[in-house]
Amino acid sequence: MSKSYLKIGSYTPETKDAEADIDREYYRQGWVVKDEEAFLLHPDRVCYVPELSDTAYTREDFMGLCNEQEKFAAECFYAVDWQHPETWIDEQYKYDEWGRCERCQQIYDVGGEPCPCPICGTPPEGDEGEQDGDTKGRGCSAESGGI
Ligand SMILES: [Zn+2]
Numbered sequence: 001m002s003k004s005y006l007k008i009g010s011y012t013p014e015t016k017d018a019e020a021d022i023d024r025e026y027y028r029q030g031w032v033v034k035d036e037e038a039f040l041l042h043p044d045r046v047c048y049v050p051e052l053s054d055t056a057y058t059r060e061d062f063m064g065l066c067n068e069q070e071k072f073a074a075e076c077f078y079a080v081d082w083q084h085p086e087t088w089i090d091e092q093y094k095y096d097e098w099g100r101c102e103r104c105q106q107i108y109d110v111g112g113e114p115c116p117c118p119i120c121g122t123p124p125e126g127d128e129g130e131q132d133g134d135t136k137g138r139g140c141s142a143e144s145g146g147i
Contacts, residue, residue, distance in 0.1 A: 030083075033048065065086060
């Protein structure tokens with residue numbers, strides 16, 4: 001095994017004699033605990049603790065926040081460096097990095113411009129175009145540039 005895992009600080013689970021011990025280290029923007037090995041290999045182990053609270057997150061927590069979609073859970077895990085994962089995820093929706101399909105409930109990559117769900121084709125929330133037929137190919141598709 002030559003792979004070395006990212007490990008920032010450490011988290012020692014509580015025992016019957018002691019509370020959980022959170023030993024943060026500075027990482028990119030803040031003081032956190034981040035344990036890649038726990039995230040990748042031990043779903044029930046704490047892999048992240050943000051700077052401003054002692055809320056401890058496991059891979060299962062990240063997966064739950066990301067609709068059990070591993071790609072997004074991993075993106076979130078690697079991106080957070082001080083904030084709560086919930087906050088980071090909210091920003092992905094706010095800035096149209098991610099979309100959440102109302103119909104099939106899947107998260108999908110957006111990349112800055114709201115676009116229909118690539119899985120079932122449903123337009124994003126707030127797109128009031130209810131007419132039939134003219135919604136195909138809008139949004140993400142490069143061909144709508146009109147060049
Ligand atoms: Zn969909």
